Amino acid sequence: MSDYIINKPDDFELNETLECGQCFHFNKLDENDYVLTAFGHMLHIIQTEKEIVFYDTDEKLYMDLWRNYFDIDRNYGLIKERLLKKDDKLKEAIEAMSGVRILNQEFFETLISFIISQNQQIVRIKQIVAAISSRYGRKGEGIDYFPGATEILAAGEQGMKDCKAGFRAKYIIDACEKYAAGELDEKKLLAADYNEAVEILKSVKGIGNKVANCIALFSLDKRNAFPVDVWIKRIMEAMYFHKETPVTEIEKFGKEKYGELSGYA
Numbered sequence: 262m263s264d265y266i267i268n269k270p271d272d273f274e275l276n277e278t279l280e281c282g283q284c285f286h287f288n289k290l291d292e293n294d295y296v297l298t299a300f301g302h303m304l305h306i307i308q309t310e311k312e313i314v315f316y317d318t319d320e321k322l323y324m325d326l327w328r329n330y331f332d333i334d335r336n337y338g339l340i341k342e343r344l345l346k347k348d349d350k351l352k353e354a355i356e357a358m359s360g361v362r363i364l365n366q367e368f369f370e371t372l373i374s375f376i377i378s379q380n381q382q383i384v385r386i387k388q389i390v391a392a393i394s395s396r397y398g399r400k401g402e403g404i405d406y407f408p409g410a411t412e413i414l415a416a417g418e419q420g421m422k423d424c425k426a427g428f429r430a431k432y433i434i435d436a437c438e439k440y441a442a443g444e445l446d447e448k449k450l451l452a453a454d455y456n457e458a459v460e461i462l463k464s465v466k467g468i469g470n471k472v473a474n475c476i477a478l479f480s481l482d483k484r485n486a487f488p489v490d491v492w493i494k495r496i497m498e499a500m501y502f503h504k505e506t507p508v509t510e511i512e513k514f515g516k517e518k519y520g521e522l523s524g525y526a
Contacts, residue, residue, distance in 0.1 A: 484522070
């Protein structure tokens with residue numbers, strides 16, 4: 262298969278998009294040179310100054326999968342303009358990370374990855390995701406594939422603990438059981454509105470508002486989600502509240518201020 266090359270879109274930086282904490286299953290080979298898997302496919306991708314090279318990718322695979330995965334068609338320049346009209350305090354953040362795009366990720370892997378993410382740094386999350394993929398997923402060149410619910414359930418809670426998931430192991434198993442039973446149906450969650458999707462996700466043991474919002478934003482197209490982790494909490498307190506503020510209040514403020522653009526903010 263030959264390579265597929267596109268002109269680098271405005272407002273797109275590969276390293277910023279992959280390494281901002283929205284996905285955890287990729288290997289960096291060199292500067293702006295990565296290998297990753299998504300939806301059962303492996304991708305070796307490089308960004309140059311003017312182009313993005315999708316290695317071993319034909320036009321059909323690019324159009325069917327990677328174009329949407331990297332959110333290529335969306336006008337992020339317009340989104341930034343609209344955000345700045347809502348609040349010019351975002352100018353510094355927009356300039357610092359102007360190339361971040363929200364990936365349209367696979368639901369099941371995102372579900373498990375963000376359960377793993379609780380109280381963890383990105384490096385550690387990546388290590389656990391890689392360990393689960395290596396032990397229980399399909400082998401790939403340069404990176405292993407993330408396993409499905411069947412493989413994780415067969416590994417059991419102890420298998421997840423062996424991959425250093427710790428207390429999250431029981432939550433991973435509960436999520437897999439609910440997924441396998443059809444209680445976490447991706448099509449229904451995509452069709453559901455934001456509030457309904459978040460409530461369904463929170464039926465999984467160990468999933469609270471923050472993790473549910475991350476899953477909704479990064480894999481269920483709920484761009485009005487507003488995940489508040491410890492860092493967003495500190496930033497929002499510094500920018501708007503100037504005092505210790507409950508997470509629920511910050512979430513409510515963010516959603517009201519940014520509306521349908523909350524996730525981008």
